[in-house]
Amino acid sequence: AQRVTQPEKLLSVFKGAPVELKCNYSYSGSPELFWYVQYSRQRLQLLLRHISRESIKGFTADLNKGETSFHLKKPFAQEEDSAMYYCALDRNTNAGKSTFGDGTTLTVKP
Amino acid sequence: ETGVTQTPRHLVMGMTNKKSLKCEQHLGHNAMYWYKQSAKKPLELMFVYNFKEQTENNSVPSRFSPECPNSSHLFLHLHTLQPEDSALYLCASSQEDTEAFFGQGTRLTVV
Numbered sequence: 001a002q003r004v005t006q007p008e009k010l011l012s013v014f015k016g017a018p019v020e021l022k023c024n025y026s027y028s029g030s031p032e033l034f035w036y037v038q039y040s041r042q043r044l045q046l047l048l049r050h051i052s053r054e055s056i057k058g059f060t061a062d063l064n065k066g067e068t069s070f071h072l073k074k075p076f077a078q079e080e081d082s083a084m085y086y087c088a089l090d091r092n093t094n095a096g097k098s099t100f101g102d103g104t105t106l107t108v109k110p
Numbered sequence: 111e112t113g114v115t116q117t118p119r120h121l122v123m124g125m126t127n128k129k130s131l132k133c134e135q136h137l138g139h140n141a142m143y144w145y146k147q148s149a150k151k152p153l154e155l156m157f158v159y160n161f162k163e164q165t166e167n168n169s170v171p172s173r174f175s176p177e178c179p180n181s182s183h184l185f186l187h188l189h190t191l192q193p194e195d196s197a198l199y200l201c202a203s204s205q206e207d208t209e210a211f212f213g214q215g216t217r218l219t220v221v
Contacts, residue, residue, distance in 0.1 A: 004152075034209065042214075043114075043212045043213060043214045043215070044153075044200065044212040045211075045212065046209035046210070049209060086152070086153065088153075097143070097155065097158055097166065098153075098155070098210065099155075100152045100153035101152055102151075102152045103152065
């Protein structure tokens with residue numbers, strides 16, 4: 001069975017500091033991984049997906065198959081990055097059918 | 111309105127009531143989903159519809175009954191719910207090889 005683990009429920013950093021949100025997964029096949037973000041009073045939306053290899057809003061995430069991880073990183077956090085972040089794994093190319101982690105609430109302090 | 115729209119935004123119902131949640135997408139997607147988000151659990155996939163056909167039911171109790179009359183509309187019919195069913199119910203849609211687009215959810219409280 002597939003599973004996604006986000007070990008930190010809460011993460012707090014100061015503005016300008018680096019931030020890393022951890023995500024580990026278990027899946028026997030070839031995974032497709034995503035990060036979703038939910039800002040206050042806004043809907044859940046895609047932040048990035050590993051196959052795109054993009055940097056969105058300064059965030060990057062590298063799939064490490066050896067460590068079965070997909071950590072989300074940003075070198076300099078901004079206050080507007082404060083939100084709930086979900087790591088998700090999909091077992092096929094249809095992005096809606098994802099298994100989500102429990103989420104990490106990121107707070108960036110001024 | 112473009113995107114995925116859910117109504118109502120908030121719903122309070124008794125355990126003997128029957129109510130329905132509605133989801134509408136104007137994105138031309140062919141797949142729609144219901145998720146449950148509660149305080150103590152991660153997002154849980156409930157139902158998947160592809161081209162109006164239900165392709166997945168993740169062991170959801172029969173008191174939740176989905177309906178997909180066309181590829182733009184999705185309903186979740188609720189009947190004799192329990193207090194533990196109180197949660198945020200999210201609808202999403204997608205096209206093959208695209209990300210999921212979520213609605214803002216319906217906050218359901220069962221009393």
